[in-house]
Amino acid sequence: MTLRFAAIAAFSAFAALAPAAHAASYNTLTGEAPIVVAHRGASGYLPEETLGSYELAIKLGADYIEPDVQMTSDGHLVAMHDTTLNRTTDAAEMFAPRNGGYRVKDFTLAEIKQLTVKPTGALSGDKSPHQDFVPSMGDPYKVPTLDEVLTYLKDYNTANGTSVGIYPEAKSPFDSVKEQKIIDSLKSHGFTTAADKVILQSFAYESVVNLTSLLETNGMEAEVAQLGSVRLQDGVYGVSGSDGFNSLEKLAEVATGVGVSYGGITEAFIKAAHDLGLKVHAYTFRPLSEEEAFAMIQPMLDWGLDGFFTDYTDFGRTVVDAQQPAPVPLPAAAPLMLAGLGGLALLRRRRKAA
DSSP states (O other): OOHHHHHHHHHHHHHTOOSOEEEEEOSSSSSSOOEEEEETTTTTTSOTTSHHHHHHHHHTTOSEEEOEEEEOTTSOEEEOSSSBSTTTBSHHHHSOOBTTBOBGGGSOHHHHTTOOBOOOSTTOGGGOTTTTOOOSSSSTTSOOBHHHHHHHHHHHHHHHTOOOEEOOEEOSSOOHHHHHHHHHHHHHTTOOSGGGOBEEEESOHHHHHHHHHHHHHTTOOOEEEEEEEEEEETTEEEEEETTEEEEHHHHTTTOSEEEEEGGGOOHHHHHHHHHTTOEEEEEEEOOSSHHHHHHHHHHHHHHTOOEEEESOHHHHHHHHHTOOOEEEEEOTTHHHHHHHHHHHHHHHHHHHHO
């Protein structure tokens, strides 16, 4: 679709508005319910970034699961938050330090597959309300590859008629080889269209630009989010990532959203992002009860927050499900009009990234 055609389609839809119907709308950019992202899986309860943890998160109501992506010494992508293995696994019991430590990139996939991931969440072990949960797969707490996470998710959605999405993070710093491998893995497993619900993210602006370009080159559709902290610089809102500050206006040229630390989010920031067509996702909520969850999350949902990361999917799900979307007039042709405008925004980002 050319820019001219998209504009004509949007204008035609607007001109042909039918009598208004009523629909429910949330205070988000799209009017859809805020998404609940399972941060490293159900990491508050089970060993993070494992298939068992992702499975529990899905069963607790996650809209998306989040794998962080690191690369092994022999070029395989694994789900691991840290650049090192020793905080979350038994690496120190299995291997001597290598190059002075236990960096993921210093070990092969075969070596990492010998490790077991340990629970680290505040409500794990005997504190967990989900002690009776039994994962469906063998070796649920081994370090999975990105391919294994994608295979599990695809199979789960197919078997259960669900559409849980995936929100992979290309860990900074910028690494073009790793990012190409992430795109290749998504493509090989059939995660190529908007319906597959993929959101890519990185703290590095250079990675955000590269991922957007790679999606275009491969004919794939996915959202891309810049991670970082909220900053107001010279009266201009933006995000401070691992490679510096970028204004929301600049980010809107290459990204579809921002993922920012919840401590810095304000209603004004969300409005500024929405005015530029950017979604706002907050990280990371770690409430230890439903009461805490409502106290932490509800104010930001009232401001229009589009989604959030949490270690406790069930608490986050409860908060979102308690929201009462307001009935608003919805012209019959509005979805077409919004689709046309969305096409304009997507084409703008693709041209800027090219």
